[in-house]
Amino acid sequence: MVITSLENERVKKYRKLHEKKYRDRWGMFLVEGEHLVLEAYKAGIIEEVILTNETNCALDVPKVYVTEEIMKKISQLDTPISILALCRKQVQEKNKMGDKLLLIDEVQDPGNLGTILRSAKAFHVDTVVLGSRSVDLYNAKVLRSTQGMLFHLQVIEADLLTIIPELKKKNIPIYGTRVEAGDDVRTLSATAKTKYALVVGNEGNGVSKEVLSLCDQYLYIQMDSSVESLNVAVATSILLYELDRGEK
């Protein structure tokens, strides 16, 4: 059976998931396109896939068929797609945070957040802590930019002002990022990289003052003095790349 009406209860539910409010309330979200659906499948979080009637899908999950018109209304991206999945948020275990952490203070561009998460997985971060004022993790553009890496990464949402003191008790050094002062990340010793919590901040304003004041050390990336700053996803990725290296 193919759903043809926007008034269908399932369709209404999917479309409500465009809003963070409902994603939070139901613990559910949508992922769009073949690649992301496959990554969600590997992570075992799919409840059902939503397909147009011409689409083949060999995945062993419940299937819901809709018309192309309905698909366009369920999708939040500009590029037309033929498959979506309804997914359940993973429960993250806060007591297993590991000792390589990335703390995100207030990143607001979905593309930047997604790109950062992809790099966090690439450079062996154990847990990402997403501060309360950042863009929603389950925003369609964030998910697309992660290229599905979100499903293979532990991400916790928490207040950084609460989590940093807990990390300090575990003797994890807190590295802040500031453009104007601190240590060149290249000069960090291998020991200084064995455990860390790297804090990165907002696109325009950087890490907030309260959070910065809790950091143990500040890191910067050496660059041409005429350039004020790098894109936040680029800066974060270079720092994580350096922290992932052993002795120089």
Next chain:
Amino acid sequence: MVITSLENERVKKYRKLHEKKYRDRWGMFLVEGEHLVLEAYKAGIIEEVILTNETNCALDVPKVYVTEEIMKKISQLDTPISILALCRKQVQEKNKMGDKLLLIDEVQDPGNLGTILRSAKAFHVDTVVLGSRSVDLYNAKVLRSTQGMLFHLQVIEADLLTIIPELKKKNIPIYGTRVEAGDDVRTLSATAKTKYALVVGNEGNGVSKEVLSLCDQYLYIQMDSSVESLNVAVATSILLYELDRGEK
């Protein structure tokens, strides 16, 4: 005098500049928002600024006033702005390319291209060569993502298949990027970084086969094996960051 009509000839001209066709034909483009306008001013490329009547502008350039409604129609970005500038494209001197080059094969996302240009300036690239199938340099989103660094960077538009043989004649090594094979960029000697042409490619498909076949050496970034690739702006920035370093 404040322009209030969309039928005004200047307004019509500004709006035509939303299209690449007219930007190419007239050698002009628009930049949006205070920060970019200031960077364009520093570069000496502003023909006139366009303001809403409440906006102050101390810059020593001709000023055109429009209503807020007209401003919204001239702007191409979602965020409301109160200042734009009409700029003239800079003439780039192909005979002064330097010996640190970034060659962009087919980057299509405006945010990625802008971010790459910003990093190119930060990490001391002399000239960026933009291949013919990339997104237009003067696209509003590209300009915004460069944070104005485009105006302080030499960027040439050319066919990579033509430019690479010219660089080879100057003994500049051509470094391609491939995910699956090549040398870890960390292992490059300081000598191998004194001059270079780094080629980066499309978001989904990487560098095209024809271009790859002209490269002298392939570079990769070491990362977790479960991650297929990094975002193209991130990968490019890390490679440029490494090429900007001296001996390890």
